[in-house]
Amino acid sequence: MIALTTRIPKPTLERLPLYHRAVESYLAKDQEAISSQELGREIGVDDYQVRKDLSWLGAGGRPGYGYEARHLLERFEEVLGLKRDHTAVVIGAGHLGTALSHYSGFRRYGLRILALFDRDPNKVGKQLGDIPILDIGELGSIIKEQHVPLAIITVPAPEAQRVVNLAVEAGIKAIWNFAPASIQVPPEIIVRNEDLAVGLATLSHYIVYGRPSD
Protein backbone atom coordinates (compact mmCIF):
# COMPACT_ATOMS: atom_id res chain seq x y z
CA MET A 1 0.00 0.00 0.00
CA ILE A 2 1.49 3.28 -1.14
CA ALA A 3 1.07 6.04 1.39
CA LEU A 4 -0.42 9.38 0.54
CA THR A 5 2.43 11.82 0.72
CA THR A 6 0.39 14.99 0.54
CA ARG A 7 -3.14 16.12 1.15
CA ILE A 8 -5.22 15.84 -1.98
CA PRO A 9 -7.10 19.06 -2.84
CA LYS A 10 -10.82 18.72 -2.31
CA PRO A 11 -11.79 19.49 -5.93
CA THR A 12 -9.38 16.79 -7.07
CA LEU A 13 -10.76 14.34 -4.54
CA GLU A 14 -14.27 14.90 -5.84
CA ARG A 15 -13.21 14.20 -9.39
CA LEU A 16 -11.58 10.90 -8.47
CA PRO A 17 -14.85 8.95 -8.34
CA LEU A 18 -15.63 10.19 -11.84
CA TYR A 19 -12.24 9.12 -13.16
CA HIS A 20 -12.73 5.84 -11.37
CA ARG A 21 -15.96 5.17 -13.18
CA ALA A 22 -14.51 6.16 -16.53
CA VAL A 23 -11.56 3.81 -16.09
CA GLU A 24 -13.88 0.99 -15.08
CA SER A 25 -15.80 1.35 -18.31
CA TYR A 26 -12.52 1.45 -20.22
CA LEU A 27 -11.47 -1.80 -18.65
CA ALA A 28 -14.85 -3.31 -19.44
CA LYS A 29 -14.02 -2.61 -23.09
CA ASP A 30 -10.69 -4.41 -22.65
CA GLN A 31 -8.63 -1.32 -23.19
CA GLU A 32 -5.53 -1.39 -21.06
CA ALA A 33 -4.14 2.09 -21.55
CA ILE A 34 -5.80 5.47 -21.31
CA SER A 35 -4.35 8.93 -21.93
CA SER A 36 -5.04 12.06 -19.93
CA GLN A 37 -6.86 13.44 -22.94
CA GLU A 38 -9.20 10.48 -23.27
CA LEU A 39 -9.88 10.38 -19.56
CA GLY A 40 -10.56 14.10 -19.55
CA ARG A 41 -13.03 13.82 -22.39
CA GLU A 42 -14.99 11.20 -20.46
CA ILE A 43 -15.65 13.42 -17.50
CA GLY A 44 -15.50 16.83 -19.16
CA VAL A 45 -12.20 18.30 -18.00
CA ASP A 46 -9.03 19.21 -19.85
CA ASP A 47 -6.05 16.94 -20.19
CA TYR A 48 -3.74 19.06 -18.03
CA GLN A 49 -6.35 18.99 -15.30
CA VAL A 50 -6.32 15.21 -15.44
CA ARG A 51 -2.52 15.02 -15.28
CA LYS A 52 -2.41 17.45 -12.40
CA ASP A 53 -5.06 15.47 -10.52
CA LEU A 54 -3.39 12.14 -11.15
CA SER A 55 -0.01 13.53 -10.13
CA TRP A 56 -1.33 13.73 -6.55
CA LEU A 57 -1.72 9.97 -6.55
CA GLY A 58 1.64 9.17 -8.07
CA ALA A 59 -0.35 7.51 -10.78
CA GLY A 60 2.67 6.45 -12.79
CA GLY A 61 1.77 7.24 -16.38
CA ARG A 62 4.20 6.52 -19.17
CA PRO A 63 5.03 9.30 -21.66
CA GLY A 64 3.93 8.36 -25.13
CA TYR A 65 1.66 5.63 -23.77
CA GLY A 66 -0.70 6.97 -21.15
CA TYR A 67 -1.83 5.40 -17.90
CA GLU A 68 -2.26 1.71 -17.34
CA ALA A 69 -5.99 1.38 -16.66
CA ARG A 70 -5.75 -1.50 -14.23
CA HIS A 71 -3.11 0.20 -12.16
CA LEU A 72 -5.06 3.46 -12.17
CA LEU A 73 -8.15 1.67 -10.90
CA GLU A 74 -6.16 0.12 -8.05
CA ARG A 75 -4.82 3.50 -7.11
CA PHE A 76 -8.27 5.16 -7.11
CA GLU A 77 -9.74 2.44 -4.94
CA GLU A 78 -6.92 2.74 -2.51
CA VAL A 79 -7.09 6.51 -2.24
CA LEU A 80 -10.89 6.56 -2.04
CA GLY A 81 -10.84 3.90 0.65
CA LEU A 82 -12.98 1.61 -1.47
CA LYS A 83 -10.79 -1.42 -0.78
CA ARG A 84 -12.04 -1.61 2.76
CA ASP A 85 -15.61 -2.36 3.66
CA HIS A 86 -17.49 0.24 5.61
CA THR A 87 -20.68 -0.08 7.52
CA ALA A 88 -23.33 2.56 7.94
CA VAL A 89 -26.69 3.16 9.52
CA VAL A 90 -29.53 5.11 7.95
CA ILE A 91 -31.50 7.27 10.35
CA GLY A 92 -35.00 8.00 9.10
CA ALA A 93 -37.04 5.33 7.34
CA GLY A 94 -39.06 7.70 5.15
CA HIS A 95 -39.07 7.72 1.36
CA LEU A 96 -35.52 8.96 1.00
CA GLY A 97 -34.12 6.67 3.68
CA THR A 98 -35.66 3.60 2.12
CA ALA A 99 -34.61 4.70 -1.36
CA LEU A 100 -31.01 5.06 -0.22
CA SER A 101 -31.13 1.72 1.55
CA HIS A 102 -32.18 0.11 -1.71
CA TYR A 103 -29.43 1.85 -3.62
CA SER A 104 -27.27 -0.89 -5.06
CA GLY A 105 -24.42 1.48 -5.81
CA PHE A 106 -23.46 1.48 -2.12
CA ARG A 107 -22.64 -2.22 -2.07
CA ARG A 108 -20.50 -1.69 -5.09
CA TYR A 109 -18.47 0.87 -3.19
CA GLY A 110 -18.04 -1.42 -0.24
CA LEU A 111 -20.71 0.20 1.92
CA ARG A 112 -23.01 -2.06 3.87
CA ILE A 113 -26.12 -0.63 5.51
CA LEU A 114 -26.54 -2.42 8.82
CA ALA A 115 -29.90 -1.02 9.81
CA LEU A 116 -32.48 1.69 9.33
CA PHE A 117 -33.67 3.60 12.39
CA ASP A 118 -37.01 5.26 12.94
CA ARG A 119 -39.22 6.19 15.84
CA ASP A 120 -42.49 5.22 14.18
CA PRO A 121 -43.72 1.98 15.83
CA ASN A 122 -45.49 1.05 12.60
CA LYS A 123 -42.17 0.86 10.81
CA VAL A 124 -39.99 -0.54 13.56
CA GLY A 125 -39.59 -4.32 13.39
CA LYS A 126 -40.09 -4.54 9.64
CA GLN A 127 -37.39 -5.51 7.17
CA LEU A 128 -36.29 -3.80 4.01
CA GLY A 129 -34.79 -6.65 2.05
CA ASP A 130 -32.22 -7.88 4.54
CA ILE A 131 -31.99 -4.57 6.38
CA PRO A 132 -33.95 -4.39 9.65
CA ILE A 133 -35.80 -1.26 10.74
CA LEU A 134 -34.95 -0.65 14.39
CA ASP A 135 -36.19 1.76 17.01
CA ILE A 136 -34.17 4.95 17.27
CA GLY A 137 -33.60 4.06 20.92
CA GLU A 138 -31.26 1.28 19.83
CA LEU A 139 -29.13 3.57 17.68
CA GLY A 140 -26.47 4.27 20.29
CA SER A 141 -25.80 0.68 21.25
CA ILE A 142 -25.61 -0.51 17.64
CA ILE A 143 -23.14 2.22 16.69
CA LYS A 144 -21.02 1.45 19.72
CA GLU A 145 -21.09 -2.32 19.50
CA GLN A 146 -20.49 -2.53 15.78
CA HIS A 147 -18.14 0.45 15.58
CA VAL A 148 -20.22 1.94 12.80
CA PRO A 149 -18.29 4.87 11.32
CA LEU A 150 -21.00 6.46 9.18
CA ALA A 151 -24.55 7.68 9.81
CA ILE A 152 -26.77 8.67 6.91
CA ILE A 153 -29.36 11.22 8.02
CA THR A 154 -32.73 11.24 6.25
CA VAL A 155 -35.04 12.47 8.99
CA PRO A 156 -37.12 15.67 8.66
CA ALA A 157 -35.11 18.86 9.21
CA PRO A 158 -36.39 19.58 12.74
CA GLU A 159 -35.23 16.12 13.91
CA ALA A 160 -31.81 16.27 12.29
CA GLN A 161 -29.76 17.87 15.06
CA ARG A 162 -31.26 15.60 17.67
CA VAL A 163 -30.44 12.34 15.91
CA VAL A 164 -27.02 13.64 14.91
CA ASN A 165 -26.31 14.26 18.59
CA LEU A 166 -27.28 10.69 19.39
CA ALA A 167 -24.93 9.37 16.72
CA VAL A 168 -22.10 11.63 17.84
CA GLU A 169 -22.48 10.61 21.47
CA ALA A 170 -22.30 6.98 20.40
CA GLY A 171 -18.98 7.61 18.69
CA ILE A 172 -19.84 8.02 15.02
CA LYS A 173 -16.98 9.27 12.84
CA ALA A 174 -18.82 10.73 9.87
CA ILE A 175 -22.24 12.11 9.04
CA TRP A 176 -23.81 12.12 5.60
CA ASN A 177 -26.62 14.60 5.99
CA PHE A 178 -29.56 14.57 3.57
CA ALA A 179 -31.80 16.64 5.84
CA PRO A 180 -32.29 20.24 4.72
CA ALA A 181 -30.79 21.64 7.90
CA SER A 182 -27.44 22.97 9.06
CA ILE A 183 -26.16 20.72 11.80
CA GLN A 184 -23.52 21.40 14.43
CA VAL A 185 -20.95 18.75 15.34
CA PRO A 186 -17.63 18.62 17.17
CA PRO A 187 -14.68 19.46 14.90
CA GLU A 188 -13.36 15.90 14.70
CA ILE A 189 -16.55 14.64 13.07
CA ILE A 190 -16.62 14.60 9.29
CA VAL A 191 -19.81 16.01 7.78
CA ARG A 192 -20.99 16.00 4.24
CA ASN A 193 -24.20 17.82 3.47
CA GLU A 194 -26.17 16.58 0.51
CA ASP A 195 -28.65 19.37 0.54
CA LEU A 196 -31.30 19.18 -2.17
CA ALA A 197 -32.27 22.78 -1.53
CA VAL A 198 -28.79 23.86 -2.62
CA GLY A 199 -29.10 22.01 -5.90
CA LEU A 200 -32.60 23.20 -6.55
CA ALA A 201 -31.94 26.81 -5.67
CA THR A 202 -28.84 27.10 -7.83
CA LEU A 203 -30.58 25.43 -10.77
CA SER A 204 -33.50 27.75 -10.29
CA HIS A 205 -31.14 30.73 -10.34
CA TYR A 206 -29.53 29.58 -13.57
CA ILE A 207 -32.89 28.86 -15.19
CA VAL A 208 -34.06 32.39 -14.44
CA TYR A 209 -30.86 34.38 -14.96
CA GLY A 210 -28.89 32.14 -17.31
CA ARG A 211 -25.55 30.58 -16.73
CA PRO A 212 -22.29 32.43 -16.01
CA SER A 213 -20.98 31.96 -19.54
CA ASP A 214 -24.10 33.28 -21.33
Added chain:
Amino acid sequence: MIALTTRIPKPTLERLPLYHRAVESYLAKDQEAISSQELGREIGVDDYQVRKDLSWLGAGGRPGYGYEARHLLERFEEVLGLKRDHTAVVIGAGHLGTALSHYSGFRRYGLRILALFDRDPNKVGKQLGDIPILDIGELGSIIKEQHVPLAIITVPAPEAQRVVNLAVEAGIKAIWNFAPASIQVPPEIIVRNEDLAVGLATLSHYIVYGRPSD
Protein backbone atom coordinates in the same frame (compact mmCIF):
# COMPACT_ATOMS: atom_id res chain seq x y z
CA MET B 1 -37.20 43.83 -9.23
CA ILE B 2 -33.58 44.76 -8.72
CA ALA B 3 -31.35 43.48 -11.47
CA LEU B 4 -28.23 41.48 -10.81
CA THR B 5 -25.39 43.74 -11.75
CA THR B 6 -22.64 41.13 -11.65
CA ARG B 7 -22.28 37.40 -11.83
CA ILE B 8 -22.46 35.84 -8.43
CA PRO B 9 -19.54 33.46 -7.71
CA LYS B 10 -20.63 29.85 -7.61
CA PRO B 11 -19.52 29.22 -4.00
CA THR B 12 -21.53 32.25 -2.92
CA LEU B 13 -24.56 31.08 -4.87
CA GLU B 14 -24.44 27.71 -3.13
CA ARG B 15 -24.37 29.35 0.28
CA LEU B 16 -27.43 31.49 -0.46
CA PRO B 17 -29.96 28.70 0.17
CA LEU B 18 -28.35 28.14 3.57
CA TYR B 19 -28.55 31.82 4.45
CA HIS B 20 -32.10 31.80 3.19
CA ARG B 21 -33.08 29.02 5.55
CA ALA B 22 -31.34 30.65 8.51
CA VAL B 23 -33.12 33.93 7.90
CA GLU B 24 -36.44 32.12 7.62
CA SER B 25 -35.96 30.60 11.05
CA TYR B 26 -34.96 34.01 12.40
CA LEU B 27 -38.17 35.50 11.09
CA ALA B 28 -40.12 32.62 12.58
CA LYS B 29 -38.74 33.75 15.93
CA ASP B 30 -39.94 37.30 15.22
CA GLN B 31 -36.47 38.73 15.02
CA GLU B 32 -36.30 41.48 12.48
CA ALA B 33 -32.58 42.17 12.30
CA ILE B 34 -29.65 39.84 11.88
CA SER B 35 -25.94 40.62 11.83
CA SER B 36 -23.33 39.05 9.60
CA GLN B 37 -21.86 37.41 12.66
CA GLU B 38 -25.12 35.77 13.73
CA LEU B 39 -25.90 34.65 10.20
CA GLY B 40 -22.42 33.23 9.85
CA ARG B 41 -22.69 31.26 13.05
CA GLU B 42 -25.91 29.65 11.80
CA ILE B 43 -24.33 28.18 8.72
CA GLY B 44 -20.75 27.85 9.89
CA VAL B 45 -18.89 30.58 8.05
CA ASP B 46 -17.13 33.73 9.25
CA ASP B 47 -18.74 37.12 9.41
CA TYR B 48 -16.59 38.65 6.66
CA GLN B 49 -17.55 35.78 4.40
CA VAL B 50 -21.20 36.59 5.01
CA ARG B 51 -20.72 40.29 4.29
CA LYS B 52 -18.77 39.55 1.15
CA ASP B 53 -21.48 37.14 -0.04
CA LEU B 54 -24.31 39.54 0.73
CA SER B 55 -22.50 42.39 -0.97
CA TRP B 56 -23.09 40.62 -4.29
CA LEU B 57 -26.83 41.01 -3.76
CA GLY B 58 -26.73 44.62 -2.70
CA ALA B 59 -28.29 43.37 0.48
CA GLY B 60 -28.44 46.78 2.12
CA GLY B 61 -27.29 46.19 5.65
CA ARG B 62 -27.13 49.08 8.10
CA PRO B 63 -23.88 49.63 10.05
CA GLY B 64 -24.45 49.19 13.77
CA TYR B 65 -27.74 47.40 13.12
CA GLY B 66 -27.28 44.48 10.76
CA TYR B 67 -29.51 43.28 7.95
CA GLU B 68 -33.26 43.54 7.94
CA ALA B 69 -34.37 39.91 7.89
CA ARG B 70 -37.50 40.42 5.84
CA HIS B 71 -35.67 42.36 3.17
CA LEU B 72 -32.88 39.81 3.10
CA LEU B 73 -35.38 37.01 2.55
CA GLU B 74 -36.96 38.88 -0.34
CA ARG B 75 -33.58 39.38 -1.90
CA PHE B 76 -32.61 35.71 -1.58
CA GLU B 77 -35.86 34.56 -3.13
CA GLU B 78 -35.42 36.93 -6.00
CA VAL B 79 -31.84 35.96 -6.70
CA LEU B 80 -32.50 32.24 -6.32
CA GLY B 81 -35.48 32.47 -8.63
CA LEU B 82 -37.80 31.16 -5.92
CA LYS B 83 -40.42 33.79 -6.57
CA ARG B 84 -41.37 32.15 -9.81
CA ASP B 85 -42.93 28.76 -10.05
CA HIS B 86 -41.07 26.14 -12.00
CA THR B 87 -42.25 22.86 -13.34
CA ALA B 88 -40.23 19.71 -13.67
CA VAL B 89 -40.51 16.12 -14.77
CA VAL B 90 -38.88 13.17 -13.04
CA ILE B 91 -37.51 10.52 -15.36
CA GLY B 92 -37.25 7.13 -13.69
CA ALA B 93 -39.95 5.89 -11.31
CA GLY B 94 -37.67 3.75 -9.15
CA HIS B 95 -37.08 4.22 -5.44
CA LEU B 96 -35.17 7.45 -5.78
CA GLY B 97 -37.53 8.95 -8.34
CA THR B 98 -40.57 8.26 -6.19
CA ALA B 99 -38.78 9.51 -3.07
CA LEU B 100 -37.95 12.78 -4.80
CA SER B 101 -41.50 13.10 -6.10
CA HIS B 102 -42.75 12.85 -2.52
CA TYR B 103 -40.25 15.39 -1.29
CA SER B 104 -42.29 18.23 0.12
CA GLY B 105 -39.36 20.62 0.09
CA PHE B 106 -39.76 21.07 -3.64
CA ARG B 107 -43.22 22.63 -3.37
CA ARG B 108 -41.83 24.99 -0.81
CA TYR B 109 -39.25 26.19 -3.30
CA GLY B 110 -41.87 26.69 -5.97
CA LEU B 111 -41.12 23.50 -7.88
CA ARG B 112 -44.03 21.49 -9.15
CA ILE B 113 -43.45 17.96 -10.46
CA LEU B 114 -45.78 17.49 -13.39
CA ALA B 115 -45.17 13.81 -14.03
CA LEU B 116 -42.96 10.82 -13.52
CA PHE B 117 -41.78 8.89 -16.56
CA ASP B 118 -40.87 5.26 -16.80
CA ARG B 119 -40.80 2.56 -19.45
CA ASP B 120 -42.09 -0.21 -17.19
CA PRO B 121 -45.73 -0.96 -18.21
CA ASN B 122 -46.44 -2.08 -14.64
CA LYS B 123 -45.76 1.40 -13.37
CA VAL B 124 -47.15 3.46 -16.24
CA GLY B 125 -50.71 4.61 -15.63
CA LYS B 126 -50.43 4.66 -11.87
CA GLN B 127 -50.50 7.77 -9.73
CA LEU B 128 -48.16 8.91 -7.01
CA GLY B 129 -50.36 11.18 -4.96
CA ASP B 130 -51.45 13.61 -7.66
CA ILE B 131 -48.49 12.94 -9.90
CA PRO B 132 -49.15 10.59 -12.82
CA ILE B 133 -46.64 8.02 -14.02
CA LEU B 134 -46.46 8.26 -17.79
CA ASP B 135 -44.76 6.25 -20.48
CA ILE B 136 -41.34 7.53 -21.44
CA GLY B 137 -42.65 7.81 -24.99
CA GLU B 138 -44.75 10.77 -23.95
CA LEU B 139 -41.81 12.65 -22.46
CA GLY B 140 -41.04 14.77 -25.50
CA SER B 141 -44.55 16.00 -26.10
CA ILE B 142 -45.12 16.89 -22.44
CA ILE B 143 -41.87 18.86 -22.22
CA LYS B 144 -42.70 20.68 -25.43
CA GLU B 145 -46.35 21.42 -24.73
CA GLN B 146 -45.88 22.52 -21.15
CA HIS B 147 -42.51 24.21 -21.69
CA VAL B 148 -41.01 22.24 -18.84
CA PRO B 149 -37.58 23.71 -18.05
CA LEU B 150 -36.21 21.01 -15.73
CA ALA B 151 -35.77 17.25 -15.95
CA ILE B 152 -34.76 15.26 -12.90
CA ILE B 153 -32.93 12.09 -13.91
CA THR B 154 -33.25 9.04 -11.66
CA VAL B 155 -32.90 6.20 -14.14
CA PRO B 156 -30.12 3.59 -13.91
CA ALA B 157 -26.74 4.82 -15.16
CA PRO B 158 -26.82 2.99 -18.50
CA GLU B 159 -30.14 4.66 -19.38
CA ALA B 160 -29.13 8.15 -18.37
CA GLN B 161 -27.62 9.47 -21.58
CA ARG B 162 -30.52 8.14 -23.63
CA VAL B 163 -33.26 9.83 -21.61
CA VAL B 164 -31.21 13.01 -21.33
CA ASN B 165 -31.03 13.10 -25.12
CA LEU B 166 -34.81 12.79 -25.31
CA ALA B 167 -35.26 15.67 -22.90
CA VAL B 168 -32.72 17.83 -24.70
CA GLU B 169 -34.35 17.20 -28.07
CA ALA B 170 -37.67 18.26 -26.61
CA GLY B 171 -36.17 21.57 -25.51
CA ILE B 172 -35.38 21.10 -21.84
CA LYS B 173 -33.30 23.89 -20.29
CA ALA B 174 -31.78 22.19 -17.28
CA ILE B 175 -30.92 18.70 -16.11
CA TRP B 176 -30.67 17.60 -12.50
CA ASN B 177 -28.83 14.33 -12.77
CA PHE B 178 -29.02 11.79 -9.95
CA ALA B 179 -27.78 8.90 -12.09
CA PRO B 180 -24.21 7.85 -11.37
CA ALA B 181 -23.07 8.61 -14.89
CA SER B 182 -21.35 11.45 -16.72
CA ILE B 183 -23.71 12.80 -19.32
CA GLN B 184 -22.98 14.90 -22.40
CA VAL B 185 -25.22 17.81 -23.35
CA PRO B 186 -25.02 20.83 -25.64
CA PRO B 187 -23.31 23.81 -23.98
CA GLU B 188 -26.50 25.84 -23.51
CA ILE B 189 -28.06 23.19 -21.26
CA ILE B 190 -27.52 23.61 -17.54
CA VAL B 191 -26.51 20.44 -15.74
CA ARG B 192 -26.17 19.72 -12.08
CA ASN B 193 -24.87 16.35 -11.07
CA GLU B 194 -25.98 15.05 -7.70
CA ASP B 195 -23.73 12.07 -7.72
CA LEU B 196 -23.99 9.88 -4.64
CA ALA B 197 -20.76 8.12 -5.58
CA VAL B 198 -18.91 11.42 -5.18
CA GLY B 199 -20.24 11.91 -1.69
CA LEU B 200 -19.64 8.35 -0.64
CA ALA B 201 -16.14 8.15 -2.08
CA THR B 202 -14.97 11.37 -0.46
CA LEU B 203 -16.44 10.39 2.91
CA SER B 204 -14.81 7.01 2.59
CA HIS B 205 -11.47 8.70 1.89
CA TYR B 206 -11.77 10.91 4.95
CA ILE B 207 -12.85 8.00 7.15
CA VAL B 208 -9.75 6.04 6.13
CA TYR B 209 -7.17 8.82 5.92
CA GLY B 210 -8.60 11.47 8.20
CA ARG B 211 -9.60 14.97 7.30
CA PRO B 212 -7.28 17.65 5.84
CA SER B 213 -7.00 19.42 9.18
CA ASP B 214 -6.04 16.37 11.23
Added chain:
DNA sequence: TAGATTGTTAATCGATTAACAATC
Protein backbone atom coordinates in the same frame (compact mmCIF):
# COMPACT_ATOMS: atom_id res chain seq x y z
C1' DT C 1 -21.91 60.98 21.00
C1' DA C 2 -20.21 56.11 21.57
C1' DG C 3 -20.71 51.52 20.09
C1' DA C 4 -21.73 48.29 16.77
C1' DT C 5 -21.47 46.64 12.43
C1' DT C 6 -21.39 47.37 7.59
C1' DG C 7 -19.17 47.60 2.72
C1' DT C 8 -15.03 47.52 0.43
C1' DT C 9 -10.25 47.39 -0.42
C1' DA C 10 -5.98 44.82 -0.04
C1' DA C 11 -3.46 40.58 1.09
C1' DT C 12 -3.37 35.83 1.01
C1' DC C 13 -4.29 31.44 -0.37
C1' DG C 14 -5.33 27.66 -3.40
C1' DA C 15 -6.91 25.80 -7.74
C1' DT C 16 -6.87 25.99 -12.68
C1' DT C 17 -4.66 26.76 -16.92
C1' DA C 18 -0.75 26.83 -19.84
C1' DA C 19 3.59 25.56 -21.53
C1' DC C 20 7.42 22.62 -22.22
C1' DA C 21 11.38 19.81 -21.17
C1' DA C 22 11.80 14.97 -20.14
C1' DT C 23 11.09 10.39 -21.70
C1' DC C 24 8.78 6.09 -23.06
Added chain:
DNA sequence: TAGATTGTTAATCGATTAACAATC
Protein backbone atom coordinates in the same frame (compact mmCIF):
# COMPACT_ATOMS: atom_id res chain seq x y z
C1' DT D 1 14.70 7.54 -34.22
C1' DA D 2 10.17 10.14 -34.39
C1' DG D 3 5.85 10.77 -32.23
C1' DA D 4 3.07 10.84 -28.39
C1' DT D 5 2.22 11.96 -23.96
C1' DT D 6 3.70 12.49 -19.34
C1' DG D 7 5.08 15.23 -14.94
C1' DT D 8 6.12 19.54 -13.33
C1' DT D 9 7.02 24.32 -13.19
C1' DA D 10 5.25 28.93 -13.89
C1' DA D 11 1.43 32.10 -14.83
C1' DT D 12 -3.16 33.18 -14.15
C1' DC D 13 -7.38 33.36 -12.12
C1' DG D 14 -10.77 33.50 -8.50
C1' DA D 15 -12.19 32.88 -3.78
C1' DT D 16 -11.26 33.50 1.02
C1' DT D 17 -9.46 36.04 4.73
C1' DA D 18 -8.23 40.19 7.00
C1' DA D 19 -8.40 44.86 8.12
C1' DC D 20 -10.44 49.27 8.56
C1' DA D 21 -12.57 53.57 7.28
C1' DA D 22 -17.35 54.81 6.78
C1' DT D 23 -21.70 55.27 8.98
C1' DC D 24 -26.10 54.10 11.20
